[in-house]
Amino acid sequence: MITRIELDGFKTFQDFTLDLSPLQVIVGANGVGKSNLFDALHLIGRLADSKILATFHELRGDVGELFSARAGGGSADCIKLAVEILVDQKVQDDWGTIHELRFPRMRYELEIARRQDAEGQDRLILQHEFLTPIPRQRDRWTKSNRLRTGGPWIPVMTGGRSSPYISSQKSRKETILVLHQDGNSGRRDIVAMEAERTLLSGARNTEFPHAFAAAEEMRAWQFLHLDPEILRQPSPVTAPAKLGYGGRNLPNVLARMKAVDPELLTRVSSDLANHVPGAMQVDTAVDPEAGRVAIWAKSEDGRKFSSRVLSDGALRALALVTLRNDPEHRGLLCFENPESSVHPSRLKDLTQILKDLTTDFSSSDQEGAPLRQVICNTHSPVFISHPEILSHVLFAHLTSRTNLENDSRQTASTRIVPVIPDPLQPALPIPEDVQSYTLSEVQTYLESADLGAARSHLGTRLARDSGLNAADSRDKGPA
Secondary structure, eight states: OEEEEEEESBTTBSSEEEEOOSEEEEEOOTTSSHHHHHHHHHHHHHHTTSOHHHHHHHSSSOGGGGBOBOTTSOBOSEEEEEEEEEOOSEEEOTTOOEEEOSOOEEEEEEEEEEEEOTTSOEEEEEEEEEEEEOOGGGOHHHHHTTOOBTSSSBOOOSSOOOSOSEEEEEOSSOEEEEEOOOTTOOOEEEEGGGOSSOTGGGOOSTTSHHHHHHHHHHHTOEEEOOOHHHHTSOEETTSOSSOOGGGTTHHHHHHHHHHHOHHHHHHHHHHHHHHSTTEEEEEEEEETTTTEEEEEEEETTSOEEEGGGSOHHHHHHHHHHHHHHOTTOOEEEEEEOTTTTOOGGGHHHHHHHHHHTSOOTTOGGGTTSOOEEEEEEEOOTTGGGSHHHHTTEEEEEEEEEEETTEEEEEEEEEEEEEEEOGGGOOOSOOOGGGOOEEHHHHHHHHHOSOHHHHHHHHHHHHHHHHTOOGGGSOEEOOO
Protein backbone atom coordinates (compact mmCIF):
# COMPACT_ATOMS: atom_id res chain seq x y z
CA MET A 1 0.00 0.00 0.00
CA ILE A 2 1.30 3.42 -0.96
CA THR A 3 0.95 6.00 1.79
CA ARG A 4 2.86 8.86 0.14
CA ILE A 5 4.25 9.67 -3.30
CA GLU A 6 6.72 12.41 -4.25
CA LEU A 7 7.53 13.38 -7.85
CA ASP A 8 9.79 15.94 -9.46
CA GLY A 9 10.82 16.28 -13.09
CA PHE A 10 8.27 13.74 -14.40
CA LYS A 11 5.79 15.09 -16.97
CA THR A 12 3.62 17.77 -15.28
CA PHE A 13 4.91 17.08 -11.77
CA GLN A 14 7.31 19.50 -10.09
CA ASP A 15 7.99 19.35 -6.35
CA PHE A 16 4.84 17.24 -6.03
CA THR A 17 3.85 15.40 -2.84
CA LEU A 18 0.65 13.53 -2.04
CA ASP A 19 -0.36 11.51 1.02
CA LEU A 20 -2.66 8.61 0.19
CA SER A 21 -5.26 6.55 2.02
CA PRO A 22 -6.52 3.04 1.11
CA LEU A 23 -9.18 4.61 -1.16
CA GLN A 24 -8.62 7.73 -3.26
CA VAL A 25 -10.80 9.10 -6.05
CA ILE A 26 -9.03 11.78 -8.09
CA VAL A 27 -11.35 14.07 -10.04
CA GLY A 28 -10.44 16.67 -12.61
CA ALA A 29 -10.92 17.78 -16.20
CA ASN A 30 -9.12 16.02 -19.03
CA GLY A 31 -5.48 16.98 -19.45
CA VAL A 32 -4.69 18.07 -15.88
CA GLY A 33 -2.37 15.17 -15.03
CA LYS A 34 -4.62 12.46 -13.56
CA SER A 35 -3.30 9.85 -15.98
CA ASN A 36 0.23 11.18 -15.51
CA LEU A 37 0.02 10.12 -11.87
CA PHE A 38 -0.85 6.59 -12.99
CA ASP A 39 2.08 6.72 -15.42
CA ALA A 40 4.39 7.63 -12.54
CA LEU A 41 3.10 4.73 -10.47
CA HIS A 42 3.48 2.42 -13.47
CA LEU A 43 7.07 3.62 -13.90
CA ILE A 44 7.96 2.96 -10.25
CA GLY A 45 6.29 -0.44 -10.27
CA ARG A 46 7.98 -1.59 -13.47
CA LEU A 47 11.39 -0.31 -12.35
CA ALA A 48 11.08 -2.80 -9.48
CA ASP A 49 10.91 -5.59 -12.06
CA SER A 50 12.42 -4.62 -15.43
CA LYS A 51 15.36 -2.83 -17.03
CA ILE A 52 15.34 0.96 -16.86
CA LEU A 53 15.33 1.79 -20.57
CA ALA A 54 12.72 -0.86 -21.41
CA THR A 55 10.45 0.48 -18.67
CA PHE A 56 10.67 4.07 -19.96
CA HIS A 57 9.75 2.87 -23.46
CA GLU A 58 6.58 1.23 -22.09
CA LEU A 59 5.09 4.60 -21.13
CA ARG A 60 3.09 6.97 -23.32
CA GLY A 61 5.29 9.28 -25.39
CA ASP A 62 8.99 9.34 -26.20
CA VAL A 63 11.51 9.01 -23.39
CA GLY A 64 12.44 12.70 -23.63
CA GLU A 65 8.79 13.71 -23.23
CA LEU A 66 8.64 12.06 -19.81
CA PHE A 67 11.01 14.69 -18.39
CA SER A 68 9.19 17.86 -17.28
CA ALA A 69 9.20 20.82 -19.64
CA ARG A 70 10.95 23.89 -18.26
CA ALA A 71 9.97 27.53 -18.63
CA GLY A 72 11.78 29.08 -21.57
CA GLY A 73 12.29 25.77 -23.34
CA GLY A 74 14.17 22.59 -22.64
CA SER A 75 13.32 19.97 -20.06
CA ALA A 76 14.44 18.58 -16.73
CA ASP A 77 17.56 16.44 -16.77
CA CYS A 78 16.53 14.28 -13.81
CA ILE A 79 13.38 12.50 -12.64
CA LYS A 80 13.05 12.06 -8.88
CA LEU A 81 10.59 9.47 -7.57
CA ALA A 82 9.79 8.48 -3.99
CA VAL A 83 7.11 6.37 -2.32
CA GLU A 84 6.39 5.45 1.26
CA ILE A 85 4.73 2.07 1.61
CA LEU A 86 3.14 -0.34 4.05
CA VAL A 87 3.67 -4.00 3.16
CA ASP A 88 2.23 -7.22 4.57
CA GLN A 89 4.17 -8.53 7.56
CA LYS A 90 4.92 -11.87 5.90
CA VAL A 91 6.51 -12.33 2.50
CA GLN A 92 6.94 -15.58 0.54
CA ASP A 93 9.21 -16.16 -2.44
CA ASP A 94 8.81 -18.55 -5.39
CA TRP A 95 10.65 -21.28 -3.50
CA GLY A 96 8.14 -21.28 -0.66
CA THR A 97 10.40 -19.57 1.88
CA ILE A 98 8.41 -17.35 4.24
CA HIS A 99 9.98 -14.46 6.13
CA GLU A 100 8.31 -12.30 8.77
CA LEU A 101 9.27 -8.64 8.48
CA ARG A 102 10.24 -6.45 11.41
CA PHE A 103 9.78 -3.19 9.47
CA PRO A 104 6.72 -3.21 7.16
CA ARG A 105 6.89 0.60 6.80
CA MET A 106 9.53 1.65 4.25
CA ARG A 107 10.54 4.57 2.06
CA TYR A 108 11.96 4.08 -1.44
CA GLU A 109 13.68 6.79 -3.53
CA LEU A 110 14.94 6.82 -7.11
CA GLU A 111 16.66 9.39 -9.30
CA ILE A 112 17.00 8.73 -13.03
CA ALA A 113 19.18 11.24 -14.91
CA ARG A 114 19.46 11.85 -18.64
CA ARG A 115 23.06 12.23 -19.81
CA GLN A 116 24.81 12.31 -23.17
CA ASP A 117 27.46 9.66 -23.77
CA ALA A 118 30.72 10.13 -25.72
CA GLU A 119 28.82 9.69 -29.00
CA GLY A 120 26.27 12.37 -28.16
CA GLN A 121 23.45 9.88 -27.49
CA ASP A 122 21.10 10.30 -24.53
CA ARG A 123 21.48 7.69 -21.81
CA LEU A 124 19.40 7.04 -18.71
CA ILE A 125 21.57 6.85 -15.60
CA LEU A 126 20.49 5.53 -12.22
CA GLN A 127 22.17 8.12 -10.00
CA HIS A 128 20.40 7.53 -6.69
CA GLU A 129 18.53 4.62 -5.09
CA PHE A 130 17.53 4.39 -1.46
CA LEU A 131 15.35 2.02 0.60
CA THR A 132 15.05 2.49 4.34
CA PRO A 133 12.68 1.67 7.21
CA ILE A 134 10.54 4.56 8.40
CA PRO A 135 11.24 5.28 12.08
CA ARG A 136 8.06 4.85 14.06
CA GLN A 137 8.56 8.01 16.07
CA ARG A 138 8.52 10.00 12.79
CA ASP A 139 5.77 8.03 11.03
CA ARG A 140 2.92 10.54 10.71
CA TRP A 141 0.83 8.28 8.49
CA THR A 142 0.77 5.37 10.95
CA LYS A 143 -0.22 7.72 13.76
CA SER A 144 -2.95 9.43 11.73
CA ASN A 145 -4.46 6.03 10.87
CA ARG A 146 -4.14 4.86 14.49
CA LEU A 147 -2.19 1.72 13.68
CA ARG A 148 -0.96 0.48 17.00
CA THR A 149 2.31 -1.34 17.53
CA GLY A 150 1.67 -5.02 18.11
CA GLY A 151 -1.54 -4.89 16.08
CA PRO A 152 -2.22 -6.75 12.82
CA TRP A 153 -0.32 -4.23 10.67
CA ILE A 154 2.67 -3.07 12.75
CA PRO A 155 4.67 -5.73 14.66
CA VAL A 156 6.35 -5.28 18.02
CA MET A 157 10.05 -4.45 17.58
CA THR A 158 12.89 -5.70 19.75
CA GLY A 159 15.33 -2.97 18.78
CA GLY A 160 15.38 -0.52 15.89
CA ARG A 161 17.23 -0.29 12.60
CA SER A 162 18.66 3.00 11.42
CA SER A 163 20.65 1.77 8.43
CA PRO A 164 19.09 1.54 4.94
CA TYR A 165 18.50 -1.62 2.93
CA ILE A 166 19.66 0.11 -0.27
CA SER A 167 21.85 3.20 -0.45
CA SER A 168 23.94 5.28 -2.86
CA GLN A 169 27.51 6.04 -1.84
CA LYS A 170 29.18 8.81 -3.85
CA SER A 171 32.89 9.38 -4.33
CA ARG A 172 34.82 11.74 -6.58
CA LYS A 173 34.94 9.20 -9.39
CA GLU A 174 31.64 7.33 -9.25
CA THR A 175 28.49 6.43 -7.37
CA ILE A 176 28.20 2.95 -5.86
CA LEU A 177 24.77 1.43 -5.24
CA VAL A 178 24.74 -0.85 -2.20
CA LEU A 179 22.26 -3.57 -1.26
CA HIS A 180 22.97 -3.84 2.46
CA GLN A 181 23.00 -6.89 4.69
CA ASP A 182 19.53 -7.89 5.83
CA GLY A 183 19.04 -11.05 7.84
CA ASN A 184 21.73 -13.61 7.00
CA SER A 185 22.67 -12.13 3.62
CA GLY A 186 25.80 -10.13 2.86
CA ARG A 187 25.95 -6.83 0.98
CA ARG A 188 26.15 -6.33 -2.77
CA ASP A 189 27.75 -3.37 -4.56
CA ILE A 190 27.31 -2.12 -8.11
CA VAL A 191 28.60 0.92 -10.02
CA ALA A 192 25.63 3.18 -10.76
CA MET A 193 26.85 4.17 -14.25
CA GLU A 194 26.89 0.51 -15.26
CA ALA A 195 23.45 -0.36 -13.87
CA GLU A 196 20.79 -1.27 -16.43
CA ARG A 197 18.19 -1.94 -13.74
CA THR A 198 17.52 -0.91 -10.15
CA LEU A 199 18.99 -2.86 -7.26
CA LEU A 200 15.44 -3.36 -6.01
CA SER A 201 14.53 -5.24 -9.20
CA GLY A 202 17.25 -7.78 -8.39
CA ALA A 203 15.60 -8.75 -5.10
CA ARG A 204 13.95 -12.02 -6.12
CA ASN A 205 13.84 -14.02 -2.88
CA THR A 206 13.90 -13.70 0.89
CA GLU A 207 17.71 -13.55 1.00
CA PHE A 208 17.18 -9.78 1.31
CA PRO A 209 13.69 -9.93 2.87
CA HIS A 210 12.79 -6.25 3.20
CA ALA A 211 14.03 -5.30 -0.27
CA PHE A 212 12.19 -8.34 -1.66
CA ALA A 213 8.98 -7.36 0.16
CA ALA A 214 9.17 -3.80 -1.19
CA ALA A 215 9.80 -5.06 -4.72
CA GLU A 216 6.93 -7.56 -4.50
CA GLU A 217 4.60 -4.80 -3.31
CA MET A 218 5.44 -2.66 -6.34
CA ARG A 219 5.33 -5.58 -8.78
CA ALA A 220 1.78 -6.33 -7.62
CA TRP A 221 0.43 -2.90 -8.57
CA GLN A 222 -2.34 -3.33 -11.15
CA PHE A 223 -3.63 -0.83 -13.70
CA LEU A 224 -7.18 -1.77 -14.52
CA HIS A 225 -8.65 -0.79 -17.86
CA LEU A 226 -11.60 -3.11 -18.32
CA ASP A 227 -12.17 -3.81 -22.02
CA PRO A 228 -15.53 -5.53 -22.67
CA GLU A 229 -14.20 -7.22 -25.82
CA ILE A 230 -11.44 -8.85 -23.78
CA LEU A 231 -13.79 -9.69 -20.89
CA ARG A 232 -16.12 -11.51 -23.29
CA GLN A 233 -13.44 -13.92 -24.49
CA PRO A 234 -12.84 -17.39 -23.00
CA SER A 235 -9.34 -17.89 -21.59
CA PRO A 236 -6.83 -20.65 -22.38
CA VAL A 237 -6.78 -23.18 -19.54
CA THR A 238 -3.03 -22.58 -19.26
CA ALA A 239 -3.41 -18.79 -18.76
CA PRO A 240 -2.60 -17.30 -15.33
CA ALA A 241 -5.42 -17.25 -12.79
CA LYS A 242 -4.85 -13.55 -12.11
CA LEU A 243 -6.75 -10.69 -13.70
CA GLY A 244 -4.63 -9.13 -16.44
CA TYR A 245 -4.70 -5.87 -18.38
CA GLY A 246 -8.08 -5.20 -19.95
CA GLY A 247 -9.65 -7.96 -17.84
CA ARG A 248 -7.74 -10.87 -19.35
CA ASN A 249 -7.98 -14.21 -17.58
CA LEU A 250 -11.24 -13.42 -15.75
CA PRO A 251 -12.61 -16.94 -16.52
CA ASN A 252 -9.47 -18.49 -14.99
CA VAL A 253 -9.75 -16.33 -11.88
CA LEU A 254 -13.35 -17.46 -11.36
CA ALA A 255 -12.41 -21.09 -12.04
CA ARG A 256 -9.63 -20.91 -9.42
CA MET A 257 -12.00 -19.41 -6.87
CA LYS A 258 -14.58 -22.10 -7.64
CA ALA A 259 -11.97 -24.83 -7.10
CA VAL A 260 -10.84 -23.33 -3.78
CA ASP A 261 -14.34 -22.73 -2.40
CA PRO A 262 -17.59 -22.91 -4.45
CA GLU A 263 -19.12 -20.48 -1.95
CA LEU A 264 -16.90 -17.76 -3.44
CA LEU A 265 -18.80 -17.98 -6.75
CA THR A 266 -22.07 -17.80 -4.83
CA ARG A 267 -20.89 -14.52 -3.32
CA VAL A 268 -19.83 -13.24 -6.75
CA SER A 269 -23.28 -14.13 -8.12
CA SER A 270 -25.03 -12.38 -5.24
CA ASP A 271 -22.94 -9.23 -5.66
CA LEU A 272 -23.52 -9.20 -9.41
CA ALA A 273 -27.29 -9.55 -8.91
CA ASN A 274 -27.21 -6.46 -6.72
CA HIS A 275 -25.41 -4.55 -9.45
CA VAL A 276 -27.05 -6.01 -12.58
CA PRO A 277 -30.82 -6.59 -12.36
CA GLY A 278 -31.85 -10.04 -13.58
CA ALA A 279 -28.48 -11.74 -13.09
CA MET A 280 -28.79 -14.74 -10.79
CA GLN A 281 -25.84 -17.12 -11.04
CA VAL A 282 -22.30 -17.04 -12.45
CA ASP A 283 -20.36 -20.19 -13.30
CA THR A 284 -17.41 -21.37 -15.38
CA ALA A 285 -17.07 -24.30 -17.75
CA VAL A 286 -14.07 -25.86 -19.48
CA ASP A 287 -14.17 -26.81 -23.15
CA PRO A 288 -11.63 -29.68 -23.22
CA GLU A 289 -11.42 -29.76 -27.02
CA ALA A 290 -10.72 -26.05 -27.37
CA GLY A 291 -8.68 -25.96 -24.17
CA ARG A 292 -10.46 -22.84 -22.96
CA VAL A 293 -12.42 -21.70 -19.91
CA ALA A 294 -15.67 -19.78 -20.46
CA ILE A 295 -17.99 -17.78 -18.21
CA TRP A 296 -21.71 -18.49 -18.10
CA ALA A 297 -24.48 -16.53 -16.39
CA LYS A 298 -28.01 -17.67 -15.58
CA SER A 299 -30.85 -15.14 -15.37
CA GLU A 300 -33.71 -15.24 -12.87
CA ASP A 301 -36.03 -16.69 -15.54
CA GLY A 302 -33.69 -19.68 -16.00
CA ARG A 303 -32.06 -18.66 -19.27
CA LYS A 304 -28.34 -19.29 -19.64
CA PHE A 305 -25.95 -16.89 -21.39
CA SER A 306 -22.29 -16.98 -22.25
CA SER A 307 -20.11 -13.97 -21.48
CA ARG A 308 -20.17 -13.13 -25.20
CA VAL A 309 -23.70 -11.69 -24.94
CA LEU A 310 -23.42 -9.90 -21.59
CA SER A 311 -23.54 -6.11 -21.67
CA ASP A 312 -20.44 -3.96 -21.24
CA GLY A 313 -21.67 -2.77 -17.85
CA ALA A 314 -22.41 -6.30 -16.64
CA LEU A 315 -18.94 -7.49 -17.65
CA ARG A 316 -17.20 -4.62 -15.86
CA ALA A 317 -19.33 -5.21 -12.77
CA LEU A 318 -18.48 -8.92 -12.87
CA ALA A 319 -14.76 -8.16 -12.96
CA LEU A 320 -15.02 -5.82 -9.96
CA VAL A 321 -17.13 -8.12 -7.76
CA THR A 322 -14.75 -10.96 -8.65
CA LEU A 323 -11.81 -8.93 -7.36
CA ARG A 324 -13.78 -8.01 -4.24
CA ASN A 325 -14.35 -11.70 -3.41
CA ASP A 326 -10.99 -13.08 -4.56
CA PRO A 327 -8.99 -14.04 -1.43
CA GLU A 328 -5.75 -13.77 -3.45
CA HIS A 329 -6.32 -10.20 -4.61
CA ARG A 330 -3.87 -7.84 -2.91
CA GLY A 331 -2.00 -4.60 -3.43
CA LEU A 332 -2.76 -1.41 -5.34
CA LEU A 333 -5.44 -1.22 -8.01
CA CYS A 334 -5.40 1.86 -10.29
CA PHE A 335 -8.68 2.28 -12.16
CA GLU A 336 -9.49 4.90 -14.82
CA ASN A 337 -13.09 6.14 -15.14
CA PRO A 338 -14.77 3.40 -13.06
CA GLU A 339 -18.19 4.91 -13.77
CA SER A 340 -17.90 4.11 -17.50
CA SER A 341 -20.91 2.10 -18.81
CA VAL A 342 -22.55 2.19 -15.37
CA HIS A 343 -26.13 3.47 -15.19
CA PRO A 344 -26.42 6.51 -12.86
CA SER A 345 -28.84 4.57 -10.64
CA ARG A 346 -26.09 2.00 -10.00
CA LEU A 347 -23.28 4.40 -9.16
CA LYS A 348 -23.99 4.05 -5.44
CA ASP A 349 -23.42 0.29 -5.74
CA LEU A 350 -20.17 0.94 -7.59
CA THR A 351 -18.88 3.25 -4.88
CA GLN A 352 -19.57 0.56 -2.29
CA ILE A 353 -17.68 -2.02 -4.36
CA LEU A 354 -14.68 0.30 -4.54
CA LYS A 355 -14.76 0.78 -0.77
CA ASP A 356 -14.97 -2.98 -0.24
CA LEU A 357 -11.90 -3.43 -2.45
CA THR A 358 -9.77 -1.55 0.10
CA THR A 359 -8.39 -2.28 3.55
CA ASP A 360 -10.38 -0.83 6.43
CA PHE A 361 -7.91 -0.47 9.30
CA SER A 362 -10.77 0.04 11.76
CA SER A 363 -12.35 -3.35 10.99
CA SER A 364 -11.27 -6.37 13.03
CA ASP A 365 -12.66 -8.61 10.26
CA GLN A 366 -9.76 -7.60 8.00
CA GLU A 367 -6.98 -8.48 10.43
CA GLY A 368 -4.60 -10.88 8.70
CA ALA A 369 -6.06 -10.21 5.23
CA PRO A 370 -3.80 -8.93 2.41
CA LEU A 371 -3.46 -5.16 2.15
CA ARG A 372 -5.66 -3.66 -0.56
CA GLN A 373 -5.77 -0.16 -2.03
CA VAL A 374 -7.72 1.55 -4.83
CA ILE A 375 -6.82 4.77 -6.62
CA CYS A 376 -9.20 5.76 -9.39
CA ASN A 377 -9.60 8.88 -11.48
CA THR A 378 -12.71 10.38 -13.02
CA HIS A 379 -14.13 13.55 -14.51
CA SER A 380 -17.70 12.77 -13.42
CA PRO A 381 -19.28 15.32 -11.02
CA VAL A 382 -22.10 12.84 -10.30
CA PHE A 383 -19.81 9.98 -9.30
CA ILE A 384 -17.89 11.97 -6.68
CA SER A 385 -21.04 13.25 -4.94
CA HIS A 386 -21.89 9.88 -3.36
CA PRO A 387 -21.37 9.86 0.42
CA GLU A 388 -19.51 6.53 0.31
CA ILE A 389 -16.51 8.12 -1.40
CA LEU A 390 -16.84 11.86 -0.74
CA SER A 391 -14.31 11.79 2.09
CA HIS A 392 -11.83 10.08 -0.26
CA VAL A 393 -12.06 12.57 -3.16
CA LEU A 394 -9.07 14.63 -4.35
CA PHE A 395 -9.16 17.39 -6.97
CA ALA A 396 -6.50 17.54 -9.71
CA HIS A 397 -5.82 20.77 -11.58
CA LEU A 398 -3.01 22.64 -13.31
CA THR A 399 -1.34 25.70 -11.86
CA SER A 400 1.17 28.11 -13.35
CA ARG A 401 4.71 27.99 -12.04
CA THR A 402 6.76 31.11 -12.69
CA ASN A 403 10.47 30.93 -13.44
CA LEU A 404 12.15 32.96 -10.69
CA GLU A 405 14.89 34.04 -13.10
CA ASN A 406 12.36 35.31 -15.63
CA ASP A 407 8.89 35.93 -14.22
CA SER A 408 7.38 36.12 -17.69
CA ARG A 409 8.01 32.43 -18.34
CA GLN A 410 5.57 29.96 -16.86
CA THR A 411 5.02 26.20 -16.98
CA ALA A 412 1.98 24.14 -16.07
CA SER A 413 2.29 21.95 -13.00
CA THR A 414 -0.17 19.40 -11.60
CA ARG A 415 -1.57 19.85 -8.11
CA ILE A 416 -3.87 17.42 -6.31
CA VAL A 417 -5.72 18.72 -3.25
CA PRO A 418 -8.54 17.53 -0.95
CA VAL A 419 -12.23 18.06 -1.64
CA ILE A 420 -14.28 18.82 1.47
CA PRO A 421 -18.00 19.18 2.23
CA ASP A 422 -19.22 22.72 1.59
CA PRO A 423 -19.96 23.84 5.19
CA LEU A 424 -16.44 22.97 6.34
CA GLN A 425 -14.52 25.23 3.96
CA PRO A 426 -12.66 27.81 6.09
CA ALA A 427 -12.64 31.42 4.90
CA LEU A 428 -9.16 32.02 6.31
CA PRO A 429 -5.69 32.25 4.75
CA ILE A 430 -4.25 28.72 4.63
CA PRO A 431 -0.89 27.35 3.47
CA GLU A 432 -0.68 26.26 -0.15
CA ASP A 433 0.19 22.66 0.73
CA VAL A 434 -3.08 22.16 2.66
CA GLN A 435 -5.47 24.15 0.46
CA SER A 436 -8.64 22.39 -0.59
CA TYR A 437 -11.81 22.96 -2.59
CA THR A 438 -15.42 22.34 -1.68
CA LEU A 439 -17.53 19.74 -3.44
CA SER A 440 -19.78 22.40 -4.99
CA GLU A 441 -16.78 24.31 -6.36
CA VAL A 442 -15.38 21.17 -7.98
CA GLN A 443 -18.77 20.17 -9.40
CA THR A 444 -19.27 23.65 -10.86
CA TYR A 445 -15.82 23.43 -12.43
CA LEU A 446 -16.51 20.01 -14.00
CA GLU A 447 -20.02 20.86 -15.20
CA SER A 448 -19.16 24.26 -16.65
CA ALA A 449 -19.53 24.72 -20.39
CA ASP A 450 -16.92 27.45 -20.04
CA LEU A 451 -14.00 25.81 -18.23
CA GLY A 452 -12.03 29.02 -18.57
CA ALA A 453 -14.56 30.94 -16.49
CA ALA A 454 -14.75 28.13 -13.95
CA ARG A 455 -10.97 28.03 -13.65
CA SER A 456 -10.90 31.79 -13.18
CA HIS A 457 -13.39 31.45 -10.32
CA LEU A 458 -11.28 28.79 -8.63
CA GLY A 459 -8.14 30.85 -9.10
CA THR A 460 -9.79 33.90 -7.55
CA ARG A 461 -11.01 31.90 -4.55
CA LEU A 462 -7.58 30.32 -4.13
CA ALA A 463 -5.93 33.73 -4.17
CA ARG A 464 -8.45 35.07 -1.66
CA ASP A 465 -7.87 32.22 0.81
CA SER A 466 -4.10 32.32 0.37
CA GLY A 467 -3.65 36.06 0.50
CA LEU A 468 -1.87 35.91 -2.88
CA ASN A 469 -2.10 38.01 -6.00
CA ALA A 470 -4.68 36.36 -8.26
CA ALA A 471 -2.30 36.33 -11.19
CA ASP A 472 0.18 34.28 -9.15
CA SER A 473 -2.28 31.47 -8.46
CA ARG A 474 -4.38 31.30 -11.61
CA ASP A 475 -5.26 27.80 -12.84
CA LYS A 476 -4.27 26.94 -16.36
CA GLY A 477 -6.37 25.13 -18.93
CA PRO A 478 -5.86 21.51 -19.93
CA ALA A 479 -2.49 20.93 -21.53
